Amino acid sequence: MALIEETEAGEADDRKVGWAERVPVQYWVVIILLLIMPAFASDFTLFQIFGWSFILGMIALSLMFLAGYGGMVSLVQMTIAGLAGYMIAIFGDSAITDISQGWPWYVSIPIALIIAMLFGSLVGWLSVRTEGIYTIMITLAIASAFFYFARQNYVVFNGFSGFNGVLPPMLFGVDWRGSQAFYYLTLFWACLSYLVVLYLSRSPFGLALQGVRDNPRRMAALGFNVNAHRVAAYAFAALIAGIGGILLTWQSAQISPGTAGVGPVIDILIIAVIGGLRHPIGPFIGAFIYVVLKTFSVDFLTALGLGGERFQLLIGISFLVIVFWSPDGILGLWEKWRRSRGKDPLRDAGESKL
Amino acid sequence: MIAAAVLLWMIFAIWPDWLVDAIGRKKIFLNALFNGITLGGLYFLVASGFTLIFGLMRNVNLAHGSLYLLGGYIGYFVADVTGYWLLAFPVAFVVVGLLGILMQVFVFQKMEGEDLRQTLVTIGISIVMADLMLWGFGGDFFNISPPQWLSGPLTTFFVTGAKSSGELVYLKYPIVRIVIFIASVIIGLGMWMLLNRTRIGMLIRAGVDDRDMLSATGARIQLVFIGVFAFGAGLAGVAGVVGGTFQSVAPGEDIRFLLASLVVVIVGGMGSIPGAAIGALVIGLAEQLGSVYFPTYAVVLTFLIMVVVLAFRPQGLLGRA
Numbered sequence: 001m002a003l004i005e006e007t008e009a010g011e012a013d014d015r016k017v018g019w020a021e022r023v024p025v026q027y028w029v030v031i032i033l034l035l036i037m038p039a040f041a042s043d044f045t046l047f048q049i050f051g052w053s054f055i056l057g058m059i060a061l062s063l064m065f066l067a068g069y070g071g072m073v074s075l076v077q078m079t080i081a082g083l084a085g086y087m088i089a090i091f092g093d094s095a096i097t098d099i100s101q102g103w104p105w106y107v108s109i110p111i112a113l114i115i116a117m118l119f120g121s122l123v124g125w126l127s128v129r130t131e132g133i134y135t136i137m138i139t140l141a142i143a144s145a146f147f148y149f150a151r152q153n154y155v156v157f158n159g160f161s162g163f164n165g166v167l168p169p170m171l172f173g174v175d176w177r178g179s180q181a182f183y184y185l186t187l188f189w190a191c192l193s194y195l196v197v198l199y200l201s202r203s204p205f206g207l208a209l210q211g212v213r214d215n216p217r218r219m220a221a222l223g224f225n226v227n228a229h230r231v232a233a234y235a236f237a238a239l240i241a242g243i244g245g246i247l248l249t250w251q252s253a254q255i256s257p258g259t260a261g262v263g264p265v266i267d268i269l270i271i272a273v274i275g276g277l278r279h280p281i282g283p284f285i286g287a288f289i290y291v292v293l294k295t296f297s298v299d300f301l302t303a304l305g306l307g308g309e310r311f312q313l314l315i316g317i318s319f320l321v322i323v324f325w326s327p328d329g330i331l332g333l334w335e336k337w338r339r340s341r342g343k344d345p346l347r348d349a350g351e352s353k354l
Numbered sequence: 355m356i357a358a359a360v361l362l363w364m365i366f367a368i369w370p371d372w373l374v375d376a377i378g379r380k381k382i383f384l385n386a387l388f389n390g391i392t393l394g395g396l397y398f399l400v401a402s403g404f405t406l407i408f409g410l411m412r413n414v415n416l417a418h419g420s421l422y423l424l425g426g427y428i429g430y431f432v433a434d435v436t437g438y439w440l441l442a443f444p445v446a447f448v449v450v451g452l453l454g455i456l457m458q459v460f461v462f463q464k465m466e467g468e469d470l471r472q473t474l475v476t477i478g479i480s481i482v483m484a485d486l487m488l489w490g491f492g493g494d495f496f497n498i499s500p501p502q503w504l505s506g507p508l509t510t511f512f513v514t515g516a517k518s519s520g521e522l523v524y525l526k527y528p529i530v531r532i533v534i535f536i537a538s539v540i541i542g543l544g545m546w547m548l549l550n551r552t553r554i555g556m557l558i559r560a561g562v563d564d565r566d567m568l569s570a571t572g573a574r575i576q577l578v579f580i581g582v583f584a585f586g587a588g589l590a591g592v593a594g595v596v597g598g599t600f601q602s603v604a605p606g607e608d609i610r611f612l613l614a615s616l617v618v619v620i621v622g623g624m625g626s627i628p629g630a631a632i633g634a635l636v637i638g639l640a641e642q643l644g645s646v647y648f649p650t651y652a653v654v655l656t657f658l659i660m661v662v663v664l665a666f667r668p669q670g671l672l673g674r675a
Binding site for chain 2: 073126129130133134136137138140141142144145148149152153154155262266269270273310312313315316317319320323324327
């Protein structure tokens with residue numbers, strides 16, 4: 001997946017070649033595999049494993065965008081997703097008819113996303129006033145404040161139980177919660193956000209953001225508005241997280257404070273870190289691993305002789321192992337392995353420790 | 355000044371009827387006020403260790419809540435087995451402090467200067483510890499009961515009202531809370547003295563300002579780091595015993611107190627002990643008064659305080675820019 005960096009060098013020469021041939025063959029394999037997946041995968045795999053992976057991957061992608069390109073580890077992404085989910089339940093349809101407005105999808109979805117972006121920008125505006133490590137603390141505090149607020153507020157957020165019966169609209173006569181339709185829906189949005197992040201990372205905005213990450217002072221001296229770039233990054237990340245949040249709400253057909261509790265907030269960070277914060281594909285790999293672990297942990301833990309409920313222990317230890325030995329996550333391990341393969345054992349002996 | 359005068363009047367005077375009509379009885383107000391102050395004392399105990407560790411080592415120890423909870427469990431079992439409540443404090447301090455030393459030596463020394471990685475590791479540690487404690491101690495609530503001489507209420511000299519016969523009614527308040535609050539004030543003053551009046555304190559303050567320069571002068575900074583981490587962790591353990599006596603020891607409390615200390619140090623200023631004291635008092639009062647006077651929005655009040663402080667003083671009330 002990290003091959004994309006290699007193709008860049010040769011890009012100038014093969015401008016005349018069609019775009020389809022410029023995409024490496026490994027990519028085609030993955031694309032086709034993902035497209036024909038419904039032909040052989042079970043409904044459970046499509047809906048629960050892949051659908052969920054894509055959604056969590058998108059939310060983690062928004063964190064990866066902020067952390068990887070902006071150097072801001074924001075723990076508020078799951079909260080933004082939860083907020084978007086709440087908004088879609090409040091403005092759209094749900095089983096709680098007292099609160100839900102029942103507006104059509106083409107009104108409620110944009111409103112939900114706009115509110116999510118506004119909230120994301122507000123959080124960004126607050127947290128860019130401090131630097132580095134403080135971001136984690138502030139965003140964690142905001143995320144938990146949202147959780148407690150949503151749990152206590154019955155007028156708007158319907159308190160502890162939240163909303164259930166939040167279903168996607170029946171567009172084009174398709175039931176979008178059917179496993180195949182939902183698979184393609186999440187696949188589409190996941191791919192789109194992946195490509196947009198990839199594109200944005202090479203656009204002037206993305207490059208400026210990476211400059212801000214590496215040396216905010218120099219970028220300010222060059223005339224860039226450092227804080228504006230950071231807040232804009234927060235707003236964009238909130239958009240991706242918001243889309244993920246709406247899909248997540250549709251998948252489980254409900255939204256409650258627990259969806260955006262401290263546990264899930266940390267889980268998103270774990271997903272992004274396990275996958276790797278260097279490249280947008282990392283969060284999706286991390287999400288897939290997380291979902292598989294979570295789904296099959298009971299069997300796995302029972303096989304180890306532990307109780308099936310020790311999932312948190314398993315995920316915590318895997319997280320610690322990754323942070324200890326490969327700060328760049330699975331992607332870091334992959335790159336290490338590639339580098340060690342292409343190395344001359346006689347000449348490059350000293351460089352193995354990277 | 356006017357606000358302080360009004361507050362003093364509200365504490366000492368007998369409330370006229372219109373005020374009672376407006377915001378309820380004085381007893382409720384005084385109870386909320388004192389609960390807020392004593393809760394602030396507890397928050398200070400947790401947050402001061404957190405802010406000390408952060409100030410010196412730039413390490414956001416997100417496992418601090420887990421250390422607090424571990425201290426609570428240890429305190430419960432020590433007090434339960436031996437029957438001595440006071441014994442719970444030194445044992446929790448030493449055991450949790452030792453755990454802090456282990457964490458500093460085996461984890462944080464290996465990744466010095468990598469703030470983000472250290473923070474991620476502390477998240478991992480807190481997840482693992484939370485699950486291990488859930489495994490070991492179960493999901494039950496434990497209450498550490500204070501000894502006989504500390505249980506029961508103390509009649510204070512604060513007047514809550516007058517009976518129709520003209521006899522004054524005085525506020526009764528749990529004696530254990532008062533004792534614990536006084537103890538946390540003493541601990542706070544002791545820390546302040548240690549930091550500002552002793553050689554070790556000088557080393558720590560120098561380390562906060564510029565740790566590279568400090569180690570260049572020949573001070574054994576790793577020992578200072580270990581000592582501070584052990585002390586901060588031990589304080590969290592002691593706070594766990596206090597919290598277990600105030601409230602209860604249960605899964606989930608770790609996150610609650612981690613968040614409380616986060617908000618306290620964000621409001622008070624990171625790395626500053628007096629800041630932690632002020633922040634703890636403000637947050638404790640906001641929580642308690644908020645839960646009495648606007649129950650559904652108590653959390654929002656705490657959060658609003660944090661947002662306002664961040665918006666106007668990003669470094670916190672007493673933090674240095």
